[in-house]
Amino acid sequence: MKKGFTLVELLVTFLxxxxxxxxxAPWGSKMYEKFQKKLQQHQLNSLVKKSIYKAVLxxxxxxxxxxxxxxxxxxxxxxxxxxxxxx
Numbered sequence: 216m217k218k219g220f221t222l223v224e225l226l227v228t229f230l231x232x233x234x235x236x237x238x239x240a241p242w243g244s245k246m247y248e249k250f251q252k253k254l255q256q257h258q259l260n261s262l263v264k265k266s267i268y269k270a271v272l273x274x275x276x277x278x279x280x281x282x283x284x285x286x287x288x289x290x291x292x293x294x295x296x297x298x299x300x301x302x
Contacts, residue, residue: 267292 220228262279263286270277270288279286286296 263288263294267294 266277266279266286266288270290271292274290276290277288279288284296284298286294288294
């Protein structure tokens with residue numbers, strides 16, 4: 216009796232695995248995008264909190280410049296923002 220797999224069995228196995236991977240890949244991509252968005256939100260939140268602490272500690276105004284707006288933090292810890300003109 217021969218041991219091992221035939222070429223047809225291997226091809227069918229790889230075909231099924233390829234199909235499953237093609238079904239899961241878009242889902243994994245969406246999960247990665249969600250993770251990246253949450254990570255960026257967390258980093259921005261952390262930056263603002265650190266800036267508030269620094270503004271109060273050093274008794275000065277802090278500006279955080281983003282792509283489309285500027286966040287101002289005054290020495291009392293109040294936060295305001297101004298949208299930039301997109302030209």
